[in-house]
Amino acid sequence: MIYLDNLATTQPDPRVLAAAEPFFREFFGNPHSAEHRMGQHAAEAVEAARAQIAALIGAEPREVVFTSGATEANNLAIKGAARFAGPTGPRRIITLATEHKCVLESVRDLAGEAFEPVILPVDRNGLADLQALEHALQTPTLLVSVMAANNETGVLQDIGTIARLARAAGALFHTDLAQAAGKIPVDVNTLGLHLASISAHKLYGPKGIGALYVRRRPRVRLKPLFSGGGQERGLRSGTIPAPLAVGFGEACRLARLNLQEDAARIDTLRLRLVARLQARIPDLLETAGNAPRLAGAVSLRFSGARALDLIAACAEKLCVSTGSACTSAEVAPSHVLTAMGLSADQAARTLRLGIGRFTSAADIDQAADFLANAYDRLARAESPRPATPFLAEV
Amino acid sequence: MPKMTFLERDGTARVVDAPLGLSVLEIAHKHGVDIEGACEGSLACSTCHVIVDAAWYGRLAKATEDEEDMLDLAFGLQATSRLGCQIVITPELDGLVVKLPAGTRNQMG
Numbered sequence: 001m002i003y004l005d006n007l008a009t010t011q012p013d014p015r016v017l018a019a020a021e022p023f024f025r026e027f028f029g030n031p032h033s034a035e036h037r038m039g040q041h042a043a044e045a046v047e048a049a050r051a052q053i054a055a056l057i058g059a060e061p062r063e064v065v066f067t068s069g070a071t072e073a074n075n076l077a078i079k080g081a082a083r084f085a086g087p088t089g090p091r092r093i094i095t096l097a098t099e100h101k102c103v104l105e106s107v108r109d110l111a112g113e114a115f116e117p118v119i120l121p122v123d124r125n126g127l128a129d130l131q132a133l134e135h136a137l138q139t140p141t142l143l144v145s146v147m148a149a150n151n152e153t154g155v156l157q158d159i160g161t162i163a164r165l166a167r168a169a170g171a172l173f174h175t176d177l178a179q180a181a182g183k184i185p186v187d188v189n190t191l192g193l194h195l196a197s198i199s200a201h202k203l204y205g206p207k208g209i210g211a212l213y214v215r216r217r218p219r220v221r222l223k224p225l226f227s228g229g230g231q232e233r234g235l236r237s238g239t240i241p242a243p244l245a246v247g248f249g250e251a252c253r254l255a256r257l258n259l260q261e262d263a264a265r266i267d268t269l270r271l272r273l274v275a276r277l278q279a280r281i282p283d284l285l286e287t288a289g290n291a292p293r294l295a296g297a298v299s300l301r302f303s304g305a306r307a308l309d310l311i312a313a314c315a316e317k318l319c320v321s322t323g324s325a326c327t328s329a330e331v332a333p334s335h336v337l338t339a340m341g342l343s344a345d346q347a348a349r350t351l352r353l354g355i356g357r358f359t360s361a362a363d364i365d366q367a368a369d370f371l372a373n374a375y376d377r378l379a380r381a382e383s384p385r386p387a388t389p390f391l392a393e394v
Numbered sequence: 395m396p397k398m399t400f401l402e403r404d405g406t407a408r409v410v411d412a413p414l415g416l417s418v419l420e421i422a423h424k425h426g427v428d429i430e431g432a433c434e435g436s437l438a439c440s441t442c443h444v445i446v447d448a449a450w451y452g453r454l455a456k457a458t459e460d461e462e463d464m465l466d467l468a469f470g471l472q473a474t475s476r477l478g479c480q481i482v483i484t485p486e487l488d489g490l491v492v493k494l495p496a497g498t499r500n501q502m503g
Contacts, residue, residue, distance in 0.1 A: 086473065088448075219462050221471065233466045 002363045002370075003319045006296055006354030007151055007179060012247065013204040013254055013357070020206060020247035031242050032231060042242040049249025053211055056252040057177070057196065058187035065212045065232045066240050070178035071102040072225070073197035073212035074145075076236065077174045078106040080222030081143050081195065082115050090140035090171070091116040094133065096147070097339035098122050098155075103145055103176055104335075115142070125291035126155035126340045128162060137169035144171050148180035152323050152336040152352055154297020155288045156184065163192040172220060178202050178210075182255030183263065183294055188213055194220045200244065204357055205251030209244035212236075262357050267295040269355050273364045274298065280372035287337065287350060296355040301342075304379030307351045313374035318367055321352050396488035400427045403494050414485065418444060418478035418492060429494065435479035437461060440468035442478035447491035454481055470495040 003011065023045060031046045033039025047061065054061040067073045082093060095107045097119050107117045120132050128146060137144075144166035148159050159175055166173040174195035180186060182203035188196060196213040200206055214220050214235065228237025255262075277300065278284050287299035302310065307322045314320070323334035333347035342350065351371075355364070398412035398421060410425040419442040422429040430441035437460050446454065451474040457465065461480050465471060478492070 084471075084473070216459070216462070219466075221466075221473070230467065234468075234471075235466075 001319065002317060002367050004353045004355060004359065004363070004367055005319045005321050006356030006359070007154070007202075007352060008321055008354065009201045009207065010204045010356050011358050012201075012206055013251060015254060016205055016247045016250045019250035020243040023243035023246050027242075029242075031240050031245075032229070046240050046242050046245045049245045049252075052249035052252045052256075053198065054213075056182060056186070056256050057198070057213060058189055059213050060216065062233070063188075063213055063216050065214055065235045066245055067197075067210045067212055067236055068208060069201070069210035070100075070176060070197045070199035071210075073199075073210050074100070074102045074174075074176055075106050076212050076222060076225050077195040077197060077214075078103065078143065078145055079110065079225065080235070081172055081174070081220070082110050082113065083223035084221045085142055087114065090142040092118055092136070092139050092141040094118045094120060094136050094141055094144045094166075094171075096120050096122055096128055096157075098126055098150055098153075098336045099145065099147055100151055100176055100178070101335075103147065107145065122339055124341045125288045126150060126153050126336070127291055128157050130158075130161065130165065133162065133165055137165060137171065141166070141169055141171040143174060145174040145176070147176035147178070148186065149177075149183065149294045149297070150336060151179050152334055153288045153291075153299045153340075154179070154294035156180070156292040156294060159193075160191050167192055179294060179297075182252065182259065183296065185259065188215070195222075200248035200251055203251050203255050206244045206247040209241060209248045211248070258357070263295045266355050266357075266359070269359055269361060269364050270295060270298055272361065273353070273355070273368055274300070276365060276368035277372060280368075281375055287342075288340065298353040298355065299337075299350060300353065301346060301350045302375055302379075303349065304382055305375050306348050306378075308348070309378050310351060310371060310374050313378065314370045318370050320367075320371075322348075322350065323352060396483055396485065396490075398483070398487070398490040398492070400425075401491065401493040402428070403496065412483045412488070412490065414483050416483055418442075418481040418483070418490075420479075421483070422478060427494075429478055431479060437464055437477070437479070440464045440477065443468040443471075443475060443495050444478045444481075444492040445472050445495055446474045446476050446481075447493070448474055450487070450490050450492075451476075453486060468495070 027041050029038030029042040031042040050064050051061045054064045093107050093115050111117050118136050146157050146162050149156050163173040172194045176197045178199040181198045194215045199210040224235050226237045231237055283303050285301040333344040337347040396412045397409055400408045412421050419431045432441045433439040461477050
Protein backbone atom coordinates (compact mmCIF):
# COMPACT_ATOMS: atom_id res chain seq x y z
CA MET A 1 0.00 0.00 0.00
CA ILE A 2 1.34 3.39 -0.99
CA TYR A 3 0.42 6.24 1.31
CA LEU A 4 0.08 9.62 -0.39
CA ASP A 5 -2.27 11.37 2.02
CA ASN A 6 0.31 13.17 4.14
CA LEU A 7 -1.80 16.32 4.37
CA ALA A 8 -4.42 14.33 6.28
CA THR A 9 -1.91 12.78 8.64
CA THR A 10 1.67 11.52 8.64
CA GLN A 11 3.20 8.26 9.76
CA PRO A 12 4.79 8.75 13.19
CA ASP A 13 8.57 8.75 12.86
CA PRO A 14 10.03 5.60 14.54
CA ARG A 15 12.20 7.91 16.67
CA VAL A 16 9.02 9.63 17.90
CA LEU A 17 7.55 6.30 18.97
CA ALA A 18 10.79 5.31 20.68
CA ALA A 19 10.85 8.58 22.64
CA ALA A 20 7.19 8.32 23.66
CA GLU A 21 7.02 4.62 24.60
CA PRO A 22 8.76 4.76 28.02
CA PHE A 23 6.20 7.35 29.09
CA PHE A 24 3.37 4.97 28.20
CA ARG A 25 5.05 2.10 30.05
CA GLU A 26 7.22 2.70 33.10
CA PHE A 27 7.31 6.50 33.47
CA PHE A 28 3.54 6.93 33.68
CA GLY A 29 3.53 9.61 36.40
CA ASN A 30 1.22 12.59 36.14
CA PRO A 31 3.39 15.55 35.10
CA HIS A 32 1.38 17.74 37.47
CA SER A 33 2.16 15.51 40.48
CA ALA A 34 5.00 17.70 41.70
CA GLU A 35 5.31 15.89 45.05
CA HIS A 36 6.93 12.67 43.87
CA ARG A 37 9.72 11.42 41.64
CA MET A 38 7.46 9.80 39.02
CA GLY A 39 5.56 13.04 38.55
CA GLN A 40 8.72 15.10 38.43
CA HIS A 41 10.26 12.80 35.82
CA ALA A 42 7.22 13.20 33.57
CA ALA A 43 7.19 16.96 34.17
CA GLU A 44 10.85 17.28 33.18
CA ALA A 45 10.23 15.35 29.97
CA VAL A 46 7.17 17.47 29.16
CA GLU A 47 9.16 20.68 29.70
CA ALA A 48 12.00 19.40 27.48
CA ALA A 49 9.39 18.66 24.81
CA ARG A 50 7.89 22.12 25.22
CA ALA A 51 11.34 23.61 24.60
CA GLN A 52 11.70 21.58 21.36
CA ILE A 53 8.29 22.73 20.12
CA ALA A 54 9.16 26.36 20.98
CA ALA A 55 12.51 26.07 19.19
CA LEU A 56 10.84 24.93 15.97
CA ILE A 57 8.94 28.23 15.74
CA GLY A 58 11.41 30.57 17.46
CA ALA A 59 9.24 30.97 20.57
CA GLU A 60 9.99 30.84 24.30
CA PRO A 61 8.97 27.57 25.97
CA ARG A 62 6.60 29.48 28.26
CA GLU A 63 4.69 30.68 25.20
CA VAL A 64 3.74 27.12 24.19
CA VAL A 65 0.43 25.80 25.54
CA PHE A 66 -0.37 22.13 24.97
CA THR A 67 -3.77 21.29 23.47
CA SER A 68 -5.37 18.16 22.02
CA GLY A 69 -4.49 19.27 18.49
CA ALA A 70 -4.80 22.13 16.03
CA THR A 71 -8.61 22.13 16.13
CA GLU A 72 -8.56 22.88 19.83
CA ALA A 73 -5.69 25.34 19.44
CA ASN A 74 -7.62 27.22 16.75
CA ASN A 75 -10.78 27.26 18.88
CA LEU A 76 -8.82 28.46 21.92
CA ALA A 77 -7.05 31.19 19.96
CA ILE A 78 -10.13 32.57 18.24
CA LYS A 79 -12.84 32.12 20.87
CA GLY A 80 -10.38 32.76 23.70
CA ALA A 81 -9.21 36.09 22.27
CA ALA A 82 -12.76 37.20 21.51
CA ARG A 83 -14.16 36.21 24.89
CA PHE A 84 -11.29 37.79 26.79
CA ALA A 85 -11.83 41.07 24.94
CA GLY A 86 -15.43 40.88 26.10
CA PRO A 87 -18.34 43.10 25.21
CA THR A 88 -16.35 46.33 24.70
CA GLY A 89 -13.90 47.11 21.91
CA PRO A 90 -13.72 45.98 18.28
CA ARG A 91 -16.26 43.39 17.16
CA ARG A 92 -14.76 42.38 13.85
CA ILE A 93 -12.99 39.04 13.29
CA ILE A 94 -11.50 38.48 9.84
CA THR A 95 -10.59 35.20 8.19
CA LEU A 96 -10.37 33.65 4.70
CA ALA A 97 -12.88 31.52 2.82
CA THR A 98 -10.23 28.79 2.39
CA GLU A 99 -9.47 28.28 6.09
CA HIS A 100 -9.89 24.94 7.82
CA LYS A 101 -13.45 24.28 8.97
CA CYS A 102 -12.50 24.63 12.63
CA VAL A 103 -11.34 28.21 12.03
CA LEU A 104 -14.33 29.14 9.87
CA GLU A 105 -16.79 27.59 12.31
CA SER A 106 -15.10 29.20 15.35
CA VAL A 107 -15.31 32.60 13.69
CA ARG A 108 -18.92 32.02 12.61
CA ASP A 109 -19.90 30.77 16.09
CA LEU A 110 -18.78 34.10 17.53
CA ALA A 111 -21.54 35.86 15.61
CA GLY A 112 -23.78 34.44 18.35
CA GLU A 113 -21.69 36.34 20.93
CA ALA A 114 -22.14 39.72 19.22
CA PHE A 115 -18.93 39.57 17.17
CA GLU A 116 -18.85 40.34 13.47
CA PRO A 117 -17.36 37.57 11.30
CA VAL A 118 -15.83 38.74 8.02
CA ILE A 119 -14.87 35.96 5.58
CA LEU A 120 -12.63 37.33 2.83
CA PRO A 121 -12.37 35.84 -0.67
CA VAL A 122 -9.21 34.48 -2.31
CA ASP A 123 -8.02 34.73 -5.91
CA ARG A 124 -7.89 31.85 -8.43
CA ASN A 125 -4.57 30.77 -6.95
CA GLY A 126 -6.02 30.64 -3.45
CA LEU A 127 -4.08 33.67 -2.25
CA ALA A 128 -5.60 36.26 0.07
CA ASP A 129 -6.73 39.48 -1.57
CA LEU A 130 -4.59 41.95 0.40
CA GLN A 131 -6.58 44.95 -0.83
CA ALA A 132 -9.78 43.37 0.46
CA LEU A 133 -7.99 42.73 3.76
CA GLU A 134 -6.82 46.33 4.05
CA HIS A 135 -10.33 47.50 3.28
CA ALA A 136 -11.82 45.17 5.90
CA LEU A 137 -9.27 46.41 8.45
CA GLN A 138 -10.53 49.98 8.09
CA THR A 139 -13.26 48.93 10.53
CA PRO A 140 -11.68 48.36 13.98
CA THR A 141 -10.83 44.68 14.17
CA LEU A 142 -10.19 42.40 17.12
CA LEU A 143 -8.52 39.47 15.36
CA VAL A 144 -7.33 38.30 11.95
CA SER A 145 -6.84 34.55 11.43
CA VAL A 146 -5.15 33.29 8.25
CA MET A 147 -3.53 29.88 7.84
CA ALA A 148 0.07 29.63 6.64
CA ALA A 149 -0.31 26.59 4.34
CA ASN A 150 -3.62 25.33 3.03
CA ASN A 151 -4.57 21.75 3.90
CA GLU A 152 -6.06 20.96 0.49
CA THR A 153 -3.86 22.84 -1.96
CA GLY A 154 -0.70 23.59 0.03
CA VAL A 155 -0.97 27.25 -1.02
CA LEU A 156 1.28 29.41 1.17
CA GLN A 157 -0.13 32.77 2.23
CA ASP A 158 2.17 35.77 2.71
CA ILE A 159 1.83 35.55 6.48
CA GLY A 160 4.46 38.20 7.25
CA THR A 161 2.60 40.82 5.20
CA ILE A 162 -0.84 39.82 6.48
CA ALA A 163 0.41 39.91 10.09
CA ARG A 164 1.93 43.36 9.51
CA LEU A 165 -1.35 44.70 8.09
CA ALA A 166 -3.28 43.25 11.04
CA ARG A 167 -0.86 44.68 13.62
CA ALA A 168 -0.82 48.09 11.93
CA ALA A 169 -4.62 48.15 12.27
CA GLY A 170 -4.35 47.26 15.97
CA ALA A 171 -5.72 43.74 15.53
CA LEU A 172 -4.38 40.49 16.94
CA PHE A 173 -3.04 38.04 14.37
CA HIS A 174 -3.49 34.28 14.58
CA THR A 175 -2.23 31.72 12.10
CA ASP A 176 -3.00 28.03 11.77
CA LEU A 177 0.42 26.44 11.26
CA ALA A 178 -0.90 22.85 11.20
CA GLN A 179 0.44 22.16 7.69
CA ALA A 180 3.36 24.61 7.73
CA ALA A 181 5.15 23.87 11.01
CA GLY A 182 8.14 21.65 10.41
CA LYS A 183 7.73 21.92 6.63
CA ILE A 184 8.76 25.52 6.01
CA PRO A 185 10.85 27.77 8.29
CA VAL A 186 8.58 29.63 10.73
CA ASP A 187 9.71 32.24 13.24
CA VAL A 188 7.01 33.83 15.38
CA ASN A 189 9.09 36.99 15.87
CA THR A 190 10.15 37.51 12.25
CA LEU A 191 6.54 36.98 11.15
CA GLY A 192 5.13 39.03 14.02
CA LEU A 193 2.58 36.46 15.19
CA HIS A 194 0.43 36.83 18.31
CA LEU A 195 -1.08 33.33 18.23
CA ALA A 196 -0.22 30.19 16.22
CA SER A 197 -1.59 26.64 16.18
CA ILE A 198 0.42 23.46 15.63
CA SER A 199 -0.58 19.80 15.31
CA ALA A 200 1.82 16.95 16.12
CA HIS A 201 0.40 14.37 13.72
CA LYS A 202 0.98 16.54 10.66
CA LEU A 203 4.73 16.52 11.34
CA TYR A 204 5.35 12.83 12.02
CA GLY A 205 4.31 13.06 15.66
CA PRO A 206 1.47 11.33 17.54
CA LYS A 207 -2.22 12.08 17.09
CA GLY A 208 -4.09 13.68 19.96
CA ILE A 209 -1.72 16.52 20.79
CA GLY A 210 -1.00 19.98 19.47
CA ALA A 211 -0.05 23.35 20.80
CA LEU A 212 -1.01 26.98 20.75
CA TYR A 213 1.70 29.62 20.73
CA VAL A 214 0.57 32.57 22.88
CA ARG A 215 2.85 35.62 22.72
CA ARG A 216 4.11 37.04 26.04
CA ARG A 217 5.63 40.37 24.86
CA PRO A 218 3.33 42.14 24.35
CA ARG A 219 1.16 39.81 26.35
CA VAL A 220 -1.75 38.16 24.53
CA ARG A 221 -4.55 37.09 26.81
CA LEU A 222 -7.24 34.51 26.22
CA LYS A 223 -10.27 33.27 28.09
CA PRO A 224 -9.81 29.52 28.51
CA LEU A 225 -12.29 27.13 26.91
CA PHE A 226 -12.21 24.62 29.79
CA SER A 227 -12.77 25.00 33.50
CA GLY A 228 -10.42 22.98 35.66
CA GLY A 229 -7.16 22.89 37.54
CA GLY A 230 -5.60 25.82 35.71
CA GLN A 231 -2.73 23.94 34.05
CA GLU A 232 -0.83 25.56 31.17
CA ARG A 233 -0.74 29.11 32.58
CA GLY A 234 -4.44 28.81 33.32
CA LEU A 235 -5.16 28.60 29.59
CA ARG A 236 -5.81 24.90 29.21
CA SER A 237 -6.91 22.83 32.16
CA GLY A 238 -6.44 19.08 31.98
CA THR A 239 -3.58 16.64 32.51
CA ILE A 240 -0.93 16.91 29.81
CA PRO A 241 -0.61 13.51 28.09
CA ALA A 242 3.10 13.14 28.78
CA PRO A 243 3.81 10.35 26.21
CA LEU A 244 2.17 12.37 23.45
CA ALA A 245 3.94 15.56 24.53
CA VAL A 246 7.31 13.78 24.52
CA GLY A 247 6.59 12.36 21.05
CA PHE A 248 5.51 15.79 19.84
CA GLY A 249 8.76 17.31 21.16
CA GLU A 250 10.84 14.66 19.41
CA ALA A 251 8.88 15.22 16.18
CA CYS A 252 9.66 18.95 16.38
CA ARG A 253 13.34 18.28 17.06
CA LEU A 254 13.52 16.01 14.01
CA ALA A 255 11.58 18.47 11.87
CA ARG A 256 14.01 21.26 12.73
CA LEU A 257 16.96 18.97 12.04
CA ASN A 258 15.65 17.74 8.67
CA LEU A 259 13.61 20.68 7.46
CA GLN A 260 15.71 21.74 4.45
CA GLU A 261 16.62 18.19 3.48
CA ASP A 262 13.03 16.90 3.72
CA ALA A 263 11.65 19.85 1.77
CA ALA A 264 14.18 19.51 -1.04
CA ARG A 265 13.67 15.76 -1.39
CA ILE A 266 9.88 16.01 -1.24
CA ASP A 267 9.87 18.80 -3.81
CA THR A 268 11.84 16.60 -6.22
CA LEU A 269 9.31 13.81 -5.68
CA ARG A 270 6.43 16.19 -6.35
CA LEU A 271 7.94 17.27 -9.67
CA ARG A 272 8.53 13.61 -10.55
CA LEU A 273 4.92 12.70 -9.78
CA VAL A 274 3.41 15.55 -11.78
CA ALA A 275 5.74 14.98 -14.76
CA ARG A 276 5.01 11.24 -14.85
CA LEU A 277 1.25 11.84 -14.69
CA GLN A 278 1.30 14.62 -17.28
CA ALA A 279 3.20 12.38 -19.69
CA ARG A 280 0.17 10.07 -19.65
CA ILE A 281 -2.59 12.67 -19.07
CA PRO A 282 -1.73 15.80 -21.06
CA ASP A 283 -4.72 17.87 -19.91
CA LEU A 284 -3.97 17.30 -16.21
CA LEU A 285 -4.15 20.59 -14.30
CA GLU A 286 -2.35 21.55 -11.12
CA THR A 287 -4.53 23.57 -8.74
CA ALA A 288 -2.96 26.92 -7.79
CA GLY A 289 -0.14 26.16 -10.21
CA ASN A 290 1.12 29.74 -10.02
CA ALA A 291 1.03 30.18 -6.25
CA PRO A 292 3.82 29.40 -3.78
CA ARG A 293 3.01 26.03 -2.29
CA LEU A 294 4.13 23.53 0.31
CA ALA A 295 6.65 21.05 -1.15
CA GLY A 296 4.58 17.94 -0.41
CA ALA A 297 1.16 19.17 -1.50
CA VAL A 298 -0.22 18.23 -4.90
CA SER A 299 -3.75 19.12 -5.96
CA LEU A 300 -4.56 17.76 -9.43
CA ARG A 301 -7.61 18.13 -11.62
CA PHE A 302 -8.49 15.25 -13.96
CA SER A 303 -10.82 16.51 -16.69
CA GLY A 304 -12.01 13.04 -17.70
CA ALA A 305 -12.70 11.34 -14.37
CA ARG A 306 -14.16 12.02 -10.97
CA ALA A 307 -11.75 12.01 -8.04
CA LEU A 308 -13.92 9.60 -6.02
CA ASP A 309 -13.90 7.12 -8.92
CA LEU A 310 -10.11 7.37 -9.19
CA ILE A 311 -9.74 6.79 -5.46
CA ALA A 312 -12.06 3.78 -5.62
CA ALA A 313 -10.23 2.36 -8.64
CA CYS A 314 -6.89 2.52 -6.80
CA ALA A 315 -8.22 1.73 -3.32
CA GLU A 316 -6.38 -1.58 -2.97
CA LYS A 317 -2.99 -0.06 -3.68
CA LEU A 318 -3.04 3.65 -2.97
CA CYS A 319 -4.23 6.05 -0.24
CA VAL A 320 -5.15 9.47 -1.61
CA SER A 321 -8.08 11.76 -0.93
CA THR A 322 -10.32 14.47 -2.34
CA GLY A 323 -10.51 17.41 0.02
CA SER A 324 -9.54 17.58 3.64
CA ALA A 325 -10.09 14.43 5.64
CA CYS A 326 -12.57 16.25 7.86
CA THR A 327 -14.88 17.10 5.00
CA SER A 328 -14.15 14.54 2.28
CA ALA A 329 -16.91 12.26 3.53
CA GLU A 330 -19.42 14.98 2.69
CA VAL A 331 -21.14 15.10 -0.67
CA ALA A 332 -20.69 18.87 -0.87
CA PRO A 333 -17.76 20.09 -2.99
CA SER A 334 -14.62 21.32 -1.25
CA HIS A 335 -15.17 24.84 0.10
CA VAL A 336 -11.49 25.55 -0.55
CA LEU A 337 -11.67 24.74 -4.25
CA THR A 338 -14.98 26.50 -4.84
CA ALA A 339 -13.63 29.60 -3.06
CA MET A 340 -10.82 29.55 -5.65
CA GLY A 341 -13.40 29.72 -8.42
CA LEU A 342 -13.68 26.05 -9.34
CA SER A 343 -17.15 24.77 -10.23
CA ALA A 344 -18.65 21.92 -8.22
CA ASP A 345 -17.85 19.62 -11.17
CA GLN A 346 -14.24 20.78 -11.36
CA ALA A 347 -13.87 20.35 -7.60
CA ALA A 348 -15.26 16.81 -7.90
CA ARG A 349 -12.50 16.01 -10.42
CA THR A 350 -9.73 17.24 -8.13
CA LEU A 351 -7.53 14.84 -6.20
CA ARG A 352 -5.36 15.74 -3.22
CA LEU A 353 -2.02 14.02 -2.82
CA GLY A 354 0.42 14.57 0.00
CA ILE A 355 4.04 13.45 -0.21
CA GLY A 356 5.93 12.93 3.01
CA ARG A 357 9.21 12.05 4.71
CA PHE A 358 8.67 8.33 4.16
CA THR A 359 7.64 8.49 0.49
CA SER A 360 10.16 6.91 -1.91
CA ALA A 361 10.76 7.58 -5.60
CA ALA A 362 9.49 4.07 -6.33
CA ASP A 363 6.25 4.88 -4.46
CA ILE A 364 5.83 7.96 -6.63
CA ASP A 365 6.35 6.06 -9.89
CA GLN A 366 3.95 3.29 -8.90
CA ALA A 367 1.31 5.72 -7.66
CA ALA A 368 1.50 7.70 -10.90
CA ASP A 369 1.09 4.49 -12.92
CA PHE A 370 -1.87 3.28 -10.83
CA LEU A 371 -3.60 6.63 -11.25
CA ALA A 372 -2.86 6.95 -14.96
CA ASN A 373 -4.08 3.39 -15.65
CA ALA A 374 -7.26 4.00 -13.68
CA TYR A 375 -7.75 7.31 -15.45
CA ASP A 376 -7.46 5.71 -18.88
CA ARG A 377 -10.20 3.23 -18.01
CA LEU A 378 -12.47 5.84 -16.39
CA ALA A 379 -12.02 8.51 -19.08
CA ARG A 380 -12.84 6.00 -21.80
CA ALA A 381 -15.98 4.95 -19.95
CA GLU A 382 -17.16 8.49 -19.28
CA SER A 383 -19.55 9.72 -21.94
CA PRO A 384 -18.06 12.26 -24.35
CA ARG A 385 -18.51 15.78 -23.08
CA PRO A 386 -20.63 18.22 -25.13
CA ALA A 387 -18.63 20.08 -27.72
CA THR A 388 -21.17 22.81 -28.55
CA PRO A 389 -19.54 26.18 -27.74
CA PHE A 390 -22.27 27.48 -25.48
CA LEU A 391 -21.90 24.47 -23.19
CA ALA A 392 -18.11 24.52 -23.13
CA GLU A 393 -16.43 25.51 -19.90
CA VAL A 394 -15.06 28.99 -19.75
CA MET B 395 -4.89 62.69 51.87
CA PRO B 396 -5.74 60.90 48.57
CA LYS B 397 -8.77 58.67 48.53
CA MET B 398 -9.54 55.49 46.65
CA THR B 399 -12.61 53.33 46.13
CA PHE B 400 -13.00 49.56 46.44
CA LEU B 401 -16.06 48.09 44.74
CA GLU B 402 -16.78 45.03 46.85
CA ARG B 403 -18.27 41.73 45.68
CA ASP B 404 -21.77 42.69 46.78
CA GLY B 405 -21.54 45.95 44.81
CA THR B 406 -20.83 48.20 47.84
CA ALA B 407 -18.47 51.09 47.07
CA ARG B 408 -16.01 51.70 49.92
CA VAL B 409 -14.21 55.04 49.78
CA VAL B 410 -11.10 54.97 51.99
CA ASP B 411 -7.99 57.06 52.72
CA ALA B 412 -5.12 56.08 50.42
CA PRO B 413 -1.82 57.31 51.90
CA LEU B 414 0.90 58.09 49.35
CA GLY B 415 3.46 55.32 48.95
CA LEU B 416 1.19 52.52 50.15
CA SER B 417 0.07 49.78 47.78
CA VAL B 418 -3.57 49.02 47.06
CA LEU B 419 -3.07 45.72 48.93
CA GLU B 420 -1.75 47.53 52.00
CA ILE B 421 -4.60 50.03 51.88
CA ALA B 422 -7.13 47.18 51.61
CA HIS B 423 -5.65 45.46 54.67
CA LYS B 424 -5.58 48.74 56.62
CA HIS B 425 -9.32 49.15 56.08
CA GLY B 426 -10.36 45.55 56.37
CA VAL B 427 -11.24 45.20 52.66
CA ASP B 428 -11.41 41.49 51.75
CA ILE B 429 -8.28 41.02 49.61
CA GLU B 430 -6.08 38.11 50.64
CA GLY B 431 -2.49 38.92 49.60
CA ALA B 432 -1.21 35.49 50.62
CA CYS B 433 2.41 36.17 49.60
CA GLU B 434 2.46 39.67 51.13
CA GLY B 435 3.41 41.42 47.92
CA SER B 436 6.29 39.19 46.82
CA LEU B 437 4.73 38.33 43.41
CA ALA B 438 4.29 34.69 44.31
CA CYS B 439 0.51 34.46 44.28
CA SER B 440 -2.36 36.20 42.53
CA THR B 441 -4.69 36.60 45.51
CA CYS B 442 -4.52 40.42 45.54
CA HIS B 443 -5.91 40.50 41.99
CA VAL B 444 -8.10 43.58 41.42
CA ILE B 445 -9.91 44.85 38.35
CA VAL B 446 -8.99 48.47 37.78
CA ASP B 447 -11.69 50.83 36.56
CA ALA B 448 -11.15 51.29 32.82
CA ALA B 449 -10.83 55.07 33.19
CA TRP B 450 -7.93 54.59 35.64
CA TYR B 451 -6.16 51.62 34.07
CA GLY B 452 -4.18 53.67 31.53
CA ARG B 453 -2.84 55.96 34.27
CA LEU B 454 -1.06 53.16 36.14
CA ALA B 455 2.61 52.35 35.63
CA LYS B 456 2.84 49.36 33.24
CA ALA B 457 2.87 45.92 34.79
CA THR B 458 6.23 44.10 34.87
CA GLU B 459 6.66 40.72 33.18
CA ASP B 460 6.69 39.10 36.64
CA GLU B 461 3.35 40.68 37.47
CA GLU B 462 1.94 39.63 34.05
CA ASP B 463 3.10 36.06 34.73
CA MET B 464 1.20 36.03 38.00
CA LEU B 465 -1.84 37.64 36.39
CA ASP B 466 -1.85 34.82 33.80
CA LEU B 467 -2.81 32.58 36.70
CA ALA B 468 -5.40 34.85 38.30
CA PHE B 469 -9.01 33.71 38.44
CA GLY B 470 -11.48 35.76 36.40
CA LEU B 471 -8.78 37.77 34.66
CA GLN B 472 -9.99 40.81 32.72
CA ALA B 473 -8.40 43.32 30.37
CA THR B 474 -7.82 45.83 33.19
CA SER B 475 -6.70 43.30 35.82
CA ARG B 476 -3.71 44.14 38.04
CA LEU B 477 -2.20 42.89 41.27
CA GLY B 478 -3.06 45.17 44.18
CA CYS B 479 0.42 44.80 45.67
CA GLN B 480 1.98 46.37 42.56
CA ILE B 481 -0.15 49.53 42.45
CA VAL B 482 1.47 52.17 44.68
CA ILE B 483 -0.49 55.33 45.42
CA THR B 484 0.89 58.55 43.93
CA PRO B 485 -0.81 61.98 43.89
CA GLU B 486 -2.00 61.22 40.32
CA LEU B 487 -3.92 58.18 41.59
CA ASP B 488 -6.10 60.19 43.99
CA GLY B 489 -9.61 58.89 43.32
CA LEU B 490 -8.53 55.46 41.96
CA VAL B 491 -11.34 52.91 41.62
CA VAL B 492 -10.75 49.14 41.71
CA LYS B 493 -13.18 46.23 41.79
CA LEU B 494 -12.70 42.98 43.70
CA PRO B 495 -12.90 39.90 41.46
CA ALA B 496 -15.46 37.17 42.07
CA GLY B 497 -12.82 34.81 43.47
CA THR B 498 -9.07 34.21 43.72
CA ARG B 499 -6.70 31.33 43.11
CA ASN B 500 -3.64 31.02 45.29
CA GLN B 501 -0.61 29.83 43.30
CA MET B 502 1.22 29.03 46.53
CA GLY B 503 -1.19 26.08 46.89
